[in-house]
Amino acid sequence: MSSIRRILWARRIPTGDGELVADVVFPPGHDETTGPLPTLVARTPYGRQSFLHEVWLRLVDRGYVLVACDLRGRGDSDGRFAPWQRDTGDGVTVIEWAAAQPWSDGRVGTIGGSYDGLTQWWAAAGRPAPLRCIVPMAVGVRGRPGGRPFMDTGIPWQYWMWWFALTAGRTRQDVTAPAWGRHWAHRPLRTFHEAVGFPTAAWPDYVEGRIDCLGPGWRLSEEELAAVDLPALIVLGWWDDLTTLETWQALQAGPHASNKHLLVGAWDHVGNIVPRARLGGEDVSAGSLDPLAVVGEFLDHHLKGGTVPELPRARMWHSGANRWEDLAGYPGGTGERVLHLALDESGSGVLRRDAPGPDTTDEWLHDAADPVATLTPLDAFAWSDPPHDQRYLEARPDVRVYTSAPLTAPVTVSGRVRFELSVSADAADADVFAWITDVHPDGRSMLPAGFELEGRRLSVRNGPRPEPLTDGEVVWVGVDAQWLHHTFAAGHRIRVLISSAFTPTCAPATGSHAQWADQEHGRPFAVRVHHGPAHPSTVHLPLQ
Template sequence: MLIRLFITFTLSLCICHAHAQKPDLGAEYEVNDKVLIKTSDGANISAIMVRKKNLSQALPTILQFTIYVRDRDLLSLKEAADHGYVGVMAYSRGKYLSTDPITPYEYDGKDANAVIDWISKQSWSNGAVGMYGGSYNGFTQWAATKNLHPALKTIVPYVAGGPGMGLPMENNIFINPNYQWTFYVSNNKTLDDAVNNDRQRFRKMQFDWWYSGRAYREIDQIDGTPNPLLQKWLQHPAYDSYWQNMVPYQTDFAQIKIPVLSIDGYYNDSQISGLYYLREHTKYLPNAEHYLIIGPYGHFGAQRGGEKILNEMEVPSNALIDTKKITYDWFDYVLKNAKKPEILKDKINYFVMGENQWRHAASLAGMANGQLQFYLSTSKKNSKYRLQDKLPSAEQYLTQTVDFKDRQTSNNDYYPSPIIRKKIDTSNGLIFFSEPLKEDMIINGAFTGEIVASINRRDMDFGITLYELNSKGEYFHLSYVIDRASFSKDRSQRHLLEPHEITRLTLPSTRMVSKQLKKGSRIVAYLNINKNAFAQLNYGSGKDVSDETLLDANEKLIVKWYAQSVIRIPVLRSTPKS
């Protein structure tokens, strides 16, 4: 099961790009692919501009800012020109014609603003700029808003990445499947497809590290190639000022008073960061004009309108959207005073799986009119632990023992592939079942909760996965979270646990989903310690997790999971309960 997790996760984070001859756009277009823009600190940013020739008026500009240099970029800029805009593609410093060192994330916000400033001063520009793009290109849009240039009028981030939030770590846990990404984007001025596609090399590296018991900080030594970018990131295991300086943070969001359209997916690996921006934007600017479109999409599907088959699940045809058309309709709405895209009936526009229709809400909170609240009971029914709605006695707990020296057993099979399955891993961890639901309802949003636990060590990494178990005996993967206990109170500062002291751990942001549940279905919660080859191993010694080795695993981890632990699931009922 965990091997399938690795393969699926790696494939979702990598994509093959065959370099072909650059397309010839024809005599109708003016192309300048040798633009160099000087930044305030003396760096050069390489960019490409495409526009229709013989235009009599200045036009708004559509900007994409990316670390990915591809031959097809010209065709993307042609699309902007064909829609009545000037198209500009700018690359992270060090990429394409830039002679500076390649440094992902750190300078993109400032450099994007330098590009926007340059655009606003060109004779072909009317002074208005819109940005769009997905993943890394979604991150760069938010980076550009940290110090908002007056010429930037709107952004359209798809599945936006968040450095320090989703990659290279998620909830302060460094994860492995995108390890090769640093080489992919930094080995040359374009992209190193050969290294990115060498999955056998990086699969071997992960399992060699897993079986070796060596420190996570030495994983590139096991690979045999230094990874200086990873080593730099490992110096920042907290969401500290290093990461905070890359994108808007807290009150920075209050200054982002431009319209925003976000597009995301329930099964997008980076959904945590993508929706972080929406949550923070509307928290610090409650009247923000921020719209969301979200449905049963993966990381790449959300960027291209969806996939007919997603993690072996058939996606209804009416869930598929024309992402590019919606994007340009949005630009016309903001930059040319056209009508708003038809799909945007309200701020939150979401597809309900199972019901198979679109719904709309004024806010994320407004998606639900109630909640299911379950405690992780120690009692059993039909040999299964119960999710119960009554608060159990404080003294009740279940004990889990984890031997990190045992490398024959992996814990925490949480990845949603396939989404629908006949059985789930029951070899370890704790699994809880609710009573059958007494009515139809829609799970609508991200689950929350608190885990009450005590451990014999100073820290632990754990995960929770939610499933629907339907009347056919099928498990439908709803959502999951992985978390590091020592960062539960504050993502920017580590607070180690006191051994044997009962601690309440507030769950971080979990993955949002919308799924209709039928009467008779059950909710299943799978709780486990994270121990596998696909992420850091937290042995609980209290040292920096990147420095822990198998020598720190001489004492087994013993966890007492208290029955006061609670999971809250937002739901939409046809008739709200009082």
């Protein structure tokens, strides 16, 4: 059999108000005359030919026709690209067009990750009849209930300008061209897009709140998620977009949970396609597998049937224990361990099972002109492979560290870590970020999961309506942090890190209550975490 794949270039798909453009790829030995095959659809803003890479064409070679389509306003497709705005109608049109072609057997599955996963959810919401299964990788679509902007945290992401630059114009842009590091401190952020040389309309839309990650144009409602009766394989890595697990949580609670499957491995965003052996300076090769081989098994089961076995409900890399596990669901634990943040006699931060006695305060100086920043090579990617060992951040005076005693027995945390913190600041507004590390006996403080640390802007502690801080008042904030399936080994220690900034992903707070995009850096100001009976601060660990 020939190894040559036939490609139909630039097929035009009518939408009623223009045309979308797609390439059609056949497996070796097949063309438009050899009989119908099950069909895969990928819809992307990154250029349809990104799916003509060998890593994706391996799926074609399993016996599928692939339709790779430019989104409206991208590549050769007509219209204007509207980022983060649901295009369910276009998704349904492409799927129905593909299923109606003589080379398709009428059964369609969708593939792709990140924004290409988002487009799958939007299409699935339209319930096209030919769609049999979806594989949305590394993207969340479940809204958050608090109604606050910026994923319900109140903290704007400066990173999004990088993504808007990538998708400016009609074709994928060279985002290594701007000197991102030099411009990252540009203020006011309202004109950030002009400073870096990408005058895209999307950044002003984000600044003014017309579009938002997990906002109205992005998310699916709880009712829509519950109505997704299609088999779905959710794929992501532990150092990836963990909002994906919030979507998984909604699917697990829905009426069609039994045909939803989860694959979580030791990789980052790009690793959903090709995992790396080393990540963040850490050898993660034991937690890598071939994600697209698992995707292929899932597609074969639902688009070909026969004797292809079903996947387990959840296949997850158990970090710390260093093994793959097939689980009946995730998270599956019912217990909880609460650790209290406190200061010992020397003033060092500690974590205790018992509540601390006297009230104490941990204070640092926050400077928006010199914020806590990961060692991220901005010209490559805005969160590209920063070190997992967090000691370089712990060395900063504006990162507060709380460490448990060495564990006498292993502790397995399975689920989402939550912080409940008592915080104050000498400013009208401030941010607080919190995360967990695993401290090894040799001193390494390793990040077990999460690249996009969650925080909370204090002015929106009670809801979307801003309430400026007054006179150093102590406020309570809850921060839902990392998702974990991790064992802290005996002899290791659990550590909590708290800061008031997390750049380059997030724009640092300036202490002002003015519109965030119009603020200058401002003066440094004090931020405090409080502990004790009057103002407790705790971390809640879900136990397996």
